[in-house]
Amino acid sequence: MSKPQNAPGDVRSKGLVDYLNDENVRAVLYQVVAIGLIVLAGWYLVSNTLYNLEQQNISTGYGFLDLEASFEISETMIDYSAQSDYATALMVGLLNTVKVSLLGIILCTIIGTIFGVARLSSNWIVRKLATVYVETFRNIPVLLQLFFWYALIPSAFPHPRDALEPLPGVLLTSRGMYLPVPEPDNAYTLMTIAAVIACVVIYFVRKWAKKRQDATGQPFPMLLAGIGIFVGLVLAAYLAGGAPTDMSMPALKGFNIQGGYNISPEFMAVLIGLTVYTSTYVAEVVRSGIQAVPNGQWEAADSLGIRRSIALRKVILPQSMRVAIPPLTNQYLNLTKNSSLAVAVGYPDLVSVSNTTMNQTGQAIEAISIFMSIYLGLSLLTSLFMNWFNKKMALVER
Amino acid sequence: MKIQTILAAGAMTVAAVAAQNAQAGAVLDGIKAKGFVQCGVNTGLPGFSAANAEGKWEGIDVDVCRAAAAAVFGDANAVQYTPLTAAQRFTALQSGEIDILSRNTTATTTRDAKLGLTFVGINYYDGQGFLIPKALGVSSATELDGATVCVEPGTTTELNLADYFRAKGMSFEPVVIENINEATAAFFSGRCDVYTTDASGLASIRTQMAENPADYVILPEIISKEPLGPVVAQGDEQWSDVVRWAFAAMVEAEEYGVTMENVDDMKANSTNPGIQRLLGVSPGMGEALGLDEAWAYNIVKQVGNYGESYEKNVTAKLGLERGLNALWTDGGLQYAWPVR
Numbered sequence: 001m002s003k004p005q006n007a008p009g010d011v012r013s014k015g016l017v018d019y020l021n022d023e024n025v026r027a028v029l030y031q032v033v034a035i036g037l038i039v040l041a042g043w044y045l046v047s048n049t050l051y052n053l054e055q056q057n058i059s060t061g062y063g064f065l066d067l068e069a070s071f072e073i074s075e076t077m078i079d080y081s082a083q084s085d086y087a088t089a090l091m092v093g094l095l096n097t098v099k100v101s102l103l104g105i106i107l108c109t110i111i112g113t114i115f116g117v118a119r120l121s122s123n124w125i126v127r128k129l130a131t132v133y134v135e136t137f138r139n140i141p142v143l144l145q146l147f148f149w150y151a152l153i154p155s156a157f158p159h160p161r162d163a164l165e166p167l168p169g170v171l172l173t174s175r176g177m178y179l180p181v182p183e184p185d186n187a188y189t190l191m192t193i194a195a196v197i198a199c200v201v202i203y204f205v206r207k208w209a210k211k212r213q214d215a216t217g218q219p220f221p222m223l224l225a226g227i228g229i230f231v232g233l234v235l236a237a238y239l240a241g242g243a244p245t246d247m248s249m250p251a252l253k254g255f256n257i258q259g260g261y262n263i264s265p266e267f268m269a270v271l272i273g274l275t276v277y278t279s280t281y282v283a284e285v286v287r288s289g290i291q292a293v294p295n296g297q298w299e300a301a302d303s304l305g306i307r308r309s310i311a312l313r314k315v316i317l318p319q320s321m322r323v324a325i326p327p328l329t330n331q332y333l334n335l336t337k338n339s340s341l342a343v344a345v346g347y348p349d350l351v352s353v354s355n356t357t358m359n360q361t362g363q364a365i366e367a368i369s370i371f372m373s374i375y376l377g378l379s380l381l382t383s384l385f386m387n388w389f390n391k392k393m394a395l396v397e398r
Numbered sequence: 399m400k401i402q403t404i405l406a407a408g409a410m411t412v413a414a415v416a417a418q419n420a421q422a423g424a425v426l427d428g429i430k431a432k433g434f435v436q437c438g439v440n441t442g443l444p445g446f447s448a449a450n451a452e453g454k455w456e457g458i459d460v461d462v463c464r465a466a467a468a469a470v471f472g473d474a475n476a477v478q479y480t481p482l483t484a485a486q487r488f489t490a491l492q493s494g495e496i497d498i499l500s501r502n503t504t505a506t507t508t509r510d511a512k513l514g515l516t517f518v519g520i521n522y523y524d525g526q527g528f529l530i531p532k533a534l535g536v537s538s539a540t541e542l543d544g545a546t547v548c549v550e551p552g553t554t555t556e557l558n559l560a561d562y563f564r565a566k567g568m569s570f571e572p573v574v575i576e577n578i579n580e581a582t583a584a585f586f587s588g589r590c591d592v593y594t595t596d597a598s599g600l601a602s603i604r605t606q607m608a609e610n611p612a613d614y615v616i617l618p619e620i621i622s623k624e625p626l627g628p629v630v631a632q633g634d635e636q637w638s639d640v641v642r643w644a645f646a647a648m649v650e651a652e653e654y655g656v657t658m659e660n661v662d663d664m665k666a667n668s669t670n671p672g673i674q675r676l677l678g679v680s681p682g683m684g685e686a687l688g689l690d691e692a693w694a695y696n697i698v699k700q701v702g703n704y705g706e707s708y709e710k711n712v713t714a715k716l717g718l719e720r721g722l723n724a725l726w727t728d729g730g731l732q733y734a735w736p737v738r
């Protein structure tokens with residue numbers, strides 16, 4: 001076309017060909033075609049799958065969710081028995097996944113931070129030990145580590161009949177660890193409420209203290225005050241609830257230890273395995289975060305006469321956090337996703353329960369679609385939370 | 399970027415079309431074209447299916463696949479094996495990754511009707527039992543209240559277990575591990591008091607995997623019916639017929655006393671019309687199945703009859719007598735549909 005490009009608004013002379021030559025129109029057209037093709041392909045895959053399943057006489061749909069599950073699950077945080085339905089079984093699995101992932105995230109952050117800081121220690125031995133820890137556990141596949149811990153725990157401890165009792169009421173056996181727990185009582189509900197109230201109070205006191213420090217420069221012993229408020233309120237609730245002292249003590253009865261709280265070898269293997277493995281990555285993230293803070297910051301703190309330990313806590317770590325949060329988020333996501341390996345050592349996580357469900361009902365596609373969307377949901381939630389946290393920690397430019 | 403998206407979408411469409419075309423072809427045609435039978439077996443259950451020291455698969459379940467290959471190709475070795483855990487097996491069959499699943503699999507309503515599968519025969523009549531260390535001093539399953547039980551997921555075993563304890567008003571703690579090596583290791587290390595599965599599986603675990611088999615006993619109670627047999631996917635009736643009759647031929651050969659050893663002699667000299675039909679001397683059966691007339695002859699010649707397969711695998715390796723699996727003429731349940 002030798003005609004010059006139409007000026008915008010010049011409607012008269014626009015033919016179809018000109019239209020197609022218009023950059024903007026073309027851009028939209030490409031997008032429409034691309035999206036159309038994707039939708040078509042998606043629709044085709046879905047309908048094709050449904051058609052094939054029907055041809056093979058494989059039943060489809062999510063109706064199986066309210067059928068009786070008929071299998072038992074060893075660790076449940078909610079009421080569950082073989083008479084419950086598949087939906088409840090999957091819920092049990094989900095909660096077990098969340099339990100081990102959350103605990104793992106907390107523990108790996110603490111342990112990782114310690115080793116990350118230790119890798120920069122001026123003490124040669126501490127530095128080397130931390131390096132050995134990180135390099136060892138980071139380079140062994142996490143699945144093997146799970147197998148290792150799972151092989152170790154049952155064989156390292158005696159049969160329940162000869163349980164070790166390192167502390168009164170605490171039993172170590174090949175079936176895991178047993179802890180004494182208080183018998184259920186109303187006082188504990190009261191204490192939970194008191195704990196929540198304490199947290200709210202602490203939040204406001206902290207706000208006030210910060211304001212005062214900003215205004216007058218007077219520091220407030222927040223940590224001490226916080227502990228005081230929390231312990232005080234919870235203790236008061238305990239006393240008000242009648243100070244119950246009944247404990248459920250674990251003791252051998254028949255085949256097994258009965259009573260108390262059981263931490264199973266499967267749970268321990270998964271928690272230790274995931275924590276140790278991920279903590280090595282966290283350590284590296286923390287180390288690089290600290291190293292990303294320019295040395296001048298240390299020197300500046302030094303010249304103000306701030307002690308090194310306080311400088312680390314108040315000057316360096318807050319700045320390194322900004323560098324560390326995005327990669328840290330990745331590690332948390334990895335840990336959550338790696339928790340799906342728990343199935344290999346018999347911990348009843350979401351994948352384990354889904355596998356069983358899919359096998360007993362034959363609804364493979366449905367069961368997989370359920371657990372995939374749940375993992376996606378968990379990952380998105382973690383990301384959202386960490387993004388919010390990242391925003392909060394980000395440098396506020398003044 | 400946009401071009402890439404379009405290309406990706408196009409590729410997906412092509413893949414989808416290809417998938418549908420594959421579906422339309424019959425399984426048997428596919429098997430003939432590739433030249434072997436893909437057989438899903440256990441990851442390692444001596445007597446049923448396990449790789450021997452030379453890496454060759456052996457067992458009563460393996461022999462069903464070998465019989466099918468002998469029927470189709472005249473060569474019992476035209477089989478490739480896919481070891482599968484209990485939880486993987488049905489998906490492998492549904493997706494067409496394997497042609498037969500011959501892996502101590504119990505025939506049940508759900509599996510037959512809802513999973514799109516067809517059970518073509520029962521090559522081992524079994525029932526679920528309990529294996530327990532002698533040291534625990536337990537002599538009956540009714541004493542198991544409160545026990546920790548090792549069990550594999552995706553099995554009828556874990557369902558029967560829950561049913562049994564519920565019916566008896568007893569409680570138990572399950573330890574559910576998919577891989578048989580991990581699961582038995584957990585049992586032998588004392589993580590569980592009891593291991594439960596099909597009685598044949600228990601015999602296999604006790605005699606082949608325990609350090610000292612005498613330290614373990616199988617409790618007398620059998621808590622379920624476990625008819626184990628080969629399975630194929632629905633959709634190719636010709637193929638399911640081949641497997642059904644390949645297995646039936648093994649049993650019928652035993653009924654007629656036709657063995658690996660005497661099959662040539664029988665073929666040449668037998669005047670029994672039933673044997674003549676089975677071995678293709680009087681033709682018709684092969685044609686009916688779309689196979690060579692020597693199909694059953696090849697099975698018996700290369701794999702043996704049912705009794706020989708049982709003897710070589712189950713009795714020799716696990717020390718289990720024929721029991722329910724004796725021929726019906728000997729008071730057992732093995733009763734072949736007549737090849738005629």
Ligand SMILES: N[C@@H](CCC(=O)N[C@@H](CS)C(=O)NCC(=O)O)C(=O)O
Pocket residue numbers: 440441442443482483484502503504550552553554555576577578595596599600624626
């Ligand atoms: N017959 C039962 C149980 C079959 C089964 O998987 N048994 C276990 C225990 S003997 C097994 O063979 N495991 C071996 C493996 O996972 O490779 C069924 O069909 O559900």
